[in-house]
Amino acid sequence: MPSMRKRLLTKKSEEIIKKSSDSLKTATVHTVGLLKPVAKSPDESLRDLFDAVQAERVYADGKTFVDMVPCDSVAAVVRRYMKERKKPGFDLAEFVSHNFQPVKHNVPQYEPDETTTARQYVSNLWRVLERRNRRNRGSLIALPYKYITPGGRFEEQFYWDSYFIMLGLAADGRWRAVHDMMRNYTYMLRKFNMIPTANRTYFLSRSQPPFFARMVQLLAQQRGARRTYIEFLPSMLAEYRFWMDGRRRLATRPDCTAYRRVVRMSHGEILNRFYDDQSTPRPESQREDIETAEVADQKEQVYIDLRAAAESGWDFSSRWFRDTRDIKTIETTKIVPVDLNCLMYDLECAIAESYRFLKQKRLARRFEQAAAHRAKAIQRYCWNESSHFFEDFHTVRQTLNDRLTLAGVFPLYAGIATPEQAAAVAERIRTDFLHAGGVAATLVDNGQQWDLPNGWAPLQWVTIKGLGSYGYDELAAEIRDRWLALNESVFMSERKMVEKYDVVAAAPGGGGEYELQDGFGWTNGVYAALKDEQEKEYGA
Incomplete structure (x- = not known):
């Protein structure tokens, strides 16, 4: 003992x-x-x-x-x-x-x-x-x-x-x-x-x-x-300071309409874009970037736009290209992305909430107002009355970018959309984006990994939660069930989860600069959260 x-x-x-x-x-x-x-x-x-x-x-x-x-x-x-x-x-x-x-x-x-x-x-x-x-x-x-x-x-x-x-x-x-x-x-x-x-x-x-x-x-x-x-x-x-760096410069210099990650819009609002502080090829993709910029007159700008697209997480997608099928026409920094600005709205709301807990009413009100102004600007610049969908805004052409992508669901995810807009977005998702294995990132099939036919776990989550928050539970559940079934089908045959999936063919995904990756962190995370919700709903 x-x-x-x-x-x-x-x-x-x-x-x-x-x-x-x-x-x-x-x-x-x-x-x-x-x-x-x-x-x-x-x-x-x-x-x-x-x-x-x-x-x-x-x-x-x-x-x-x-x-x-x-x-x-x-x-x-x-x-x-x-x-x-x-x-x-x-x-x-x-x-x-x-x-x-x-x-x-x-x-x-x-x-x-x-x-x-x-x-x-x-x-x-x-x-x-x-x-x-x-x-x-x-x-x-x-x-x-x-x-x-x-x-x-x-x-x-x-x-x-x-x-x-x-x-x-x-x-x-x-x-x-x-x-x-x-x-x-x-x-x-x-x-x-x-x-x-x-x-x-x-x-x-x-x-x-x-x-x-x-x-x-x-x-x-x-x-x-x-x-x-x-x-x-x-x-x-x-x-917040990082993403908003330069807003005072834009406010005091009429000749400057964009600086780093901030853009001054035509009515004076400050919105955000993706950017990168370097103008050289990405070290991890140097060969590919040099090839992309080979025929460009302004190679440094192409490198910045490639890097900015990498910052977006959508590397690469037709949403950043002037010609949807040609990465050499990339122009990421000319675009005000709807998803980024919805996430900045989330950040402003969270900061306001924090100040309310601290009983700092003046500071809470400041960020509440910033969030409200941003929501209004997203409505003004990113809602397309013709397509009945939220889109990115092109700052040079001063018009919507005319690309339908799942970034357009983020206003529902953030709670910015009106009920009428949510209804239109839901219908567009149902008719254009939904496939056998879930929702596709875009409607363009061009070989890029963030385009048709690929679906990605983060975009499934945002779409499902965005639709659910406006009461489109049946459609949200349909997307969830199709995505989970695809994950499980590939797992049964491959005994693994993968980075992305082909939602049209209901198979592992492809395209992009590198081979399909196993693992996979965000697929695992979204699968676990959605699977638990599904089992709770169906009583499994």
Whole structure:
């Protein structure tokens, strides 16, 4: 008996020591990490070596090399390259394999057996997709808390992916994981004054659709609204400052109608657009971007527009092209996106709610008014009376962009649409967007991954919830059931979830710059949340 007690005490002591060590490491990232600068992006630090690796296609996927870690200091590797490349018979691929290695994670192996359901698979996969990275490694930036990755080629905490991942974590009661990922975003907002696309050095010039306010709303369901909104108010304000940077410039300079992510509209309203602060090819897709800009007169503008489309999350889609079938005509920065501005409306409403909890009536009223003005502007510029649908607005042509996409459902998701508009949108979804496996992103089939015939989990969720909030429960349930059936059908045949699906053929999706990815974080999250709702509704 004494020996058993001793073993239990020893085990408990080890657990206490481990927790203390984890807490210390987390605190170190919080303090030292906020002060310590991150490394340069690989295209800047490796220069000629980077260009050679990407141009010679040492790796089929351009993201592979930018995610690798030098085995020595970057300066030493560059010096070695400059010297060895002059030797006869120099082999670039061999040089890279000797001087770089991928980031290694201790990931548990998991293969579902024949009896595993898709819902069980999702719950079991969280531990496989979980990462902890508390030191900078190559382009990967340290974060204080654990996080869930999308999967496949994506080994980072991606911004808008995270919200849809969190839906599944919440469905499985993993609220600690939700909170930890949000605290990682608080950390990044303090360090970078923004939430980058993901925690990579080459993503620090752009963000993604601002779902942070929705994350706050989700966590508030478990931790309580007042506590949660107050805790994350400073983070929401930092997020708002990032997206609204330049609005004072537009107000004081009549000759300036757009700056970074803000645009002054014809009646003086300030709305948002997607942008990127760099005018070079994306490091993870350098080859593709150079090819796209090859014949352009203004290559730098093409690079900005490609990067801005990447910030939108819709990379790539006909909604950004002047010619819907030609990516070379991309013009993202000329477009005021309806979905982005609905998410900014959400953010303004969440900030106002936070100030109401703090009894700061004047500040609450300020953001309530900002949200009301934005809603009115969305109605003015994004509603198309001819198509009976919400669309993006083209700032150069000063007209609607004439593209029907699922971005047009976001005004329902945000509660901005009138009942009459919601009815028209619902009918358009039913007749034009709905297919055997759910709703398609657009009505244009051009080989881009954010176009027909592909459907994506985030857009299913937004459409289902947007329609449901206006009472179109039958249509919302139909979309949900078709999407879940598609997920389950592919799972039964492939024993995995994937990044995107062909909703027309009811099969795995395709198109885009890279191979279809397994995993997959946001598919898992949306599937879990919708499946639980379906079973509750049908009493399964």
